[in-house]
Amino acid sequence: MATSRLKVVLDQERSYDIRVGCKLLENLGTHLRELSSAKKAVIITDSNVGSLYLETTKKALVEAEFEVYDLTIPAGEESKNIEVATELWDALAMLNIGRDGLLLALGGGVVGDITGFIAATYMRGIDFVQLPTSLLAMVDSSVGGKTAINISAGKNLVGSFYQPIYVAADLDTLVTLPDAEWDNGFAEIAKSAIIDGGEFYEWVLNNVSSLVAHDDDALKQVIVRALTFKARVVIADEKESGLRECLNYGHTFAHALEQVSGYSISHGKAVAEGMRFAARLAVEVIGSSNDFVKAQDDLFDAIGLSPVAESFSSDELFECMFGDKKVRGGNLRFVFACGPGEWKVEIVDPDLAKIYIILWEQARM
Amino acid sequence: MATSRLKVVLDQERSYDIRVGCKLLENLGTHLRELSSAKKAVIITDSNVGSLYLETTKKALVEAEFEVYDLTIPAGEESKNIEVATELWDALAMLNIGRDGLLLALGGGVVGDITGFIAATYMRGIDFVQLPTSLLAMVDSSVGGKTAINISAGKNLVGSFYQPIYVAADLDTLVTLPDAEWDNGFAEIAKSAIIDGGEFYEWVLNNVSSLVAHDDDALKQVIVRALTFKARVVIADEKESGLRECLNYGHTFAHALEQVSGYSISHGKAVAEGMRFAARLAVEVIGSSNDFVKAQDDLFDAIGLSPVAESFSSDELFECMFGDKKVRGGNLRFVFACGPGEWKVEIVDPDLAKIYIILWEQARM
Numbered sequence: 118m119a120t121s122r123l124k125v126v127l128d129q130e131r132s133y134d135i136r137v138g139c140k141l142l143e144n145l146g147t148h149l150r151e152l153s154s155a156k157k158a159v160i161i162t163d164s165n166v167g168s169l170y171l172e173t174t175k176k177a178l179v180e181a182e183f184e185v186y187d188l189t190i191p192a193g194e195e196s197k198n199i200e201v202a203t204e205l206w207d208a209l210a211m212l213n214i215g216r217d218g219l220l221l222a223l224g225g226g227v228v229g230d231i232t233g234f235i236a237a238t239y240m241r242g243i244d245f246v247q248l249p250t251s252l253l254a255m256v257d258s259s260v261g262g263k264t265a266i267n268i269s270a271g272k273n274l275v276g277s278f279y280q281p282i283y284v285a286a287d288l289d290t291l292v293t294l295p296d297a298e299w300d301n302g303f304a305e306i307a308k309s310a311i312i313d314g315g316e317f318y319e320w321v322l323n324n325v326s327s328l329v330a331h332d333d334d335a336l337k338q339v340i341v342r343a344l345t346f347k348a349r350v351v352i353a354d355e356k357e358s359g360l361r362e363c364l365n366y367g368h369t370f371a372h373a374l375e376q377v378s379g380y381s382i383s384h385g386k387a388v389a390e391g392m393r394f395a396a397r398l399a400v401e402v403i404g405s406s407n408d409f410v411k412a413q414d415d416l417f418d419a420i421g422l423s424p425v426a427e428s429f430s431s432d433e434l435f436e437c438m439f440g441d442k443k444v445r446g447g448n449l450r451f452v453f454a455c456g457p458g459e460w461k462v463e464i465v466d467p468d469l470a471k472i473y474i475i476l477w478e479q480a481r482m
Numbered sequence: 483m484a485t486s487r488l489k490v491v492l493d494q495e496r497s498y499d500i501r502v503g504c505k506l507l508e509n510l511g512t513h514l515r516e517l518s519s520a521k522k523a524v525i526i527t528d529s530n531v532g533s534l535y536l537e538t539t540k541k542a543l544v545e546a547e548f549e550v551y552d553l554t555i556p557a558g559e560e561s562k563n564i565e566v567a568t569e570l571w572d573a574l575a576m577l578n579i580g581r582d583g584l585l586l587a588l589g590g591g592v593v594g595d596i597t598g599f600i601a602a603t604y605m606r607g608i609d610f611v612q613l614p615t616s617l618l619a620m621v622d623s624s625v626g627g628k629t630a631i632n633i634s635a636g637k638n639l640v641g642s643f644y645q646p647i648y649v650a651a652d653l654d655t656l657v658t659l660p661d662a663e664w665d666n667g668f669a670e671i672a673k674s675a676i677i678d679g680g681e682f683y684e685w686v687l688n689n690v691s692s693l694v695a696h697d698d699d700a701l702k703q704v705i706v707r708a709l710t711f712k713a714r715v716v717i718a719d720e721k722e723s724g725l726r727e728c729l730n731y732g733h734t735f736a737h738a739l740e741q742v743s744g745y746s747i748s749h750g751k752a753v754a755e756g757m758r759f760a761a762r763l764a765v766e767v768i769g770s771s772n773d774f775v776k777a778q779d780d781l782f783d784a785i786g787l788s789p790v791a792e793s794f795s796s797d798e799l800f801e802c803m804f805g806d807k808k809v810r811g812g813n814l815r816f817v818f819a820c821g822p823g824e825w826k827v828e829i830v831d832p833d834l835a836k837i838y839i840i841l842w843e844q845a846r847m
Contacts, residue, residue, distance in 0.1 A: 141698060188651055199568050200563065207635055210636060213804070239639065239640060240639060240641075241629075241641045241642050242642060264606075265606065268571050269570060270571075270576060271575060274605060275604060275605075276606045277602060277606050277607060277642060278606055350710050437577070
C-alpha cells in the first residue's frame with residue numbers, strides 16, 4: 118500500500134510533512150536526515166509502546182547516523198505531569214542535548230503531548246518529530262501543535278503551541294492497538310466527520326462496517342481524511358482564536374466527565390458522550406432538530422461508542438465545567454453542531470447547563 | 483520628564499509598546515485598558531518589590547476596572563524554579579483565570595522570566611505585561627521575549643520565546659534599587675554599548691560619571707538607547723538563530739561562573755567578568771588587539787564593575803561550560819568582540835578554553 122503524504126504549511130518558516138502508510142518506522146532514517154542535521158536524537162516513548170517499536174525506531178535512526186538515546190516514561194495519562202516533565206528536562210541536560218538536538222515522540226497522545234511540551238520548552242525550543250502509534254494520536258494530537266501536561270487543577274492546563282518538523286503515522290503499529298484505543302480514535306474521527314459534514318460525513322456513514330472491521334485501506338483513507346480536515350482547520354486558525362474552536366465539540370462536558378471520573382473514562386468515550394450531551398443542549402439553546410440528535414446517536418452506536426452508563430454527581434460535573442479552560446471571563450462556552458457540517462459557539466446560561474447536567478445524571482440513576 | 487515610547491514590531495500580529503518614564507505605574511490602568519479586554523488581572527511580584535510598589539499598581543488596575551489579584555513569590559533567583567512555577571499555575575487555575583486573563587510581572591528579571599514562562603504556558607499562552615523595576619530588567623529581560631526557569635542541571639534551561647503585550651519601565655522604581663542591582667544594569671548597558679559600538683558606545687564613555695551618579699536624564703537616555711539596540715536585534719532575529727547571538731557576549735563564561743559560585747555572584751558581575759575573559763581569549767583566537775582588552779577593562783572599572791576577585795575551580799568551570807546551552811552538537815561557541823561594534827561567533831577548541839580558564843583561576847590564587 119502506498120504511503121499518503123500531506124503537508125501542513127503554516128508560514129514560510131514553519132511547515133511540516135505528514136506521512137501515513139506502512140513500514141514508516143523502519144524507513145524513518147533517510148527522510149529524517151533530509152530534515153535534520155542533528156547529531157543526537159532522543160526517542161521518548163512509554164513502557165507499552167517501547168517494548169513493541171523502540172528497537173525498530175532506534176535501528177532506523179542509527180542507520181541514518183544519529184547518535185540515539187531513549188527515555189521511557191510509564192504508560193498512561195498519569196505520566197503527563199510536571200514531575201515526569203522535570204525528569205525529562207533533567208535527562209536531556211544530562212545527555213548534553215543542545216539546541217540542535219532532536220526529540221522523537223514514539224507513542225500515543227500522552228507521549229506526543231509531553232514530548233511536544235518538552236521540545237517546546239527545553240532551551241526555549243528544539244526540533245521534534247511525532248511518531249503516533251495510536252489511531253487517536255494519528256488523527257488528532259499529532260497535528261495542530263497542541264502540546265500539554267496536566268496539573269492538579271485540570272487536564273492540559275499547562276502547555277504551548279509548538280509544531281513538529283515531521284509526522285509519520287505508521288499503520289503497522291495499529292496491529293497491537295487495544296480495543297479501548299480504537300474507541301478513542303473512532304470518537305475523534307466521528308467528531309471530525311460531523312463538524313466537517315459533506316463528503317467526509319457521508320464516507321464515514323457508508324464505511325462504518327469496514328472501519329469497525331479494521332480494514333487497512335479504509336483506515337488509511339479515514340486517517341488521511343481526518344488529518345486533511347484537521348490540517349485545514351489548523352492552517353486557517355493556528356492559535357485557536359476562532360475557527361479551530363470547532364475541534365472542541367463535545368469537550369466542555371467531556372473534560373468535566375474525565376475529571377469527575379478520575380480519568381477512568383477514556384478521552385474518546387468522554388468526547389462521544391460530550392457530543393451526545395451538546396446535541397441535546399443544542400435543541401434547547403439554538404433550536405436544532407431532534408433528528409440530528411438521533412442521527413448522531415446512531416453513528417456513535419454503529420461505530421461502537423455506546424453511551425456512558427455510569428452516573429456521576431451533577432454538582433461535581435458542573436463545578437469541573439466552570440473550572441475548565443474553555444470558560445472565558447466566567448462564561449460557559451459550548452461548541453454546538455446543529456447538523457453535519459454546521460457548528461457554532463454559544464455562551465450558555467450556567468443555570469441551563471446545570472439543568473441538562475442534572476437530567477444527564479438522573480437518566481443514569 | 484516626558485515619557486519615551488518605543489515600539490517593537492515583530493509582525494502584523496505580534497508587536498508591543500515599551501514606555502520609559504516616571505509615574506508609569508500609577509497611570510498604568512488607562513493605557514492597559516486600550517490593550518486588553520481582560521476582566522481579571524493577576525500581578526505576580528516578589529517579596530521585596532511587592533511591599534514597595536504592589537499597592538500603587540493594584541490601585542491603577544482597579545481604577546481601570548480590572549478584577550485584580552496578586553501572587554507574591556520569594557525574592558531571589560532561587561524562586562525561578564519548577565516548584566514555584568507549579569504553584570503559580572495552580573494558583574491561576576484556582577482563581578479561574580481563563581485564556582483571556584492578563585498577567586503582570588512587577589519586579590526584576592526573576593519575576594519577569596518566570597511570569598513570562600507562566601504566561602507562555604498557562605492554557606498554552608495568555609497575555610502578559612512586563613513592569614520591570616530594576617535597571618537590568620528595564621534594559622534586558624523585559625525585551626526580547628526570552629522567558630525561563632532554572633532546573634537543577636542549569637540556568638534558564640527551560641523556557642520559551644513569548645512576547646509581552648506591553649512593557650512599562652517606571653524610573654521612579656529605581657529610587658529603591660540596591661547597589662548590586664545597579665551593577666547588574668550597568669553590565670548589561672556596557673555589553674550593549676560594546677556590541678553596538680559607534681554613537682552608543684561613545685555616549686556611554688562620555689557619560690559614565692552621570693550614570694554612576696544615577697542622574698535621571700542620563701538613565702532615561704541610556705535605557706532608551708539600550709532598549710533601541712536590543713529591540714533592533716530582536717526584530718532582526720526573533721529566534722536567536724543568528725544575529726541575536728551577539729547578546730550572549732560574555733555569557734559562556736558568565737553562566738559557568740554563576741553556576742560554580744552557586745549564584746552568589748550577580749548576573750551582571752558575572753557577565754562583565756565573562757566579557758573580560760572573552761576579550762582575552764579573543765586575542766588568541768581571532769587576533770584582536772590588546773588595546774581593546776584595556777579599553778574594555780577601563781570602561782568596566784569606571785562604571786563600577788571591578789573584576790571578580792574570588793577564585794573558583796577551573797575543572798568545575800570547564801565542566802559547567804560544556805553543559806551550557808550555548809554548546810551546539812558538542813562544540814564550544816563563544817561570542818567575541820574585537821572592538822566596539824565588531825563581534826563574531828567562533829567555535830573554540832575546548833583545550834584552548836581550558837588553558838584560559840586555568841590562567842583565570844591562577845591569577846586569583
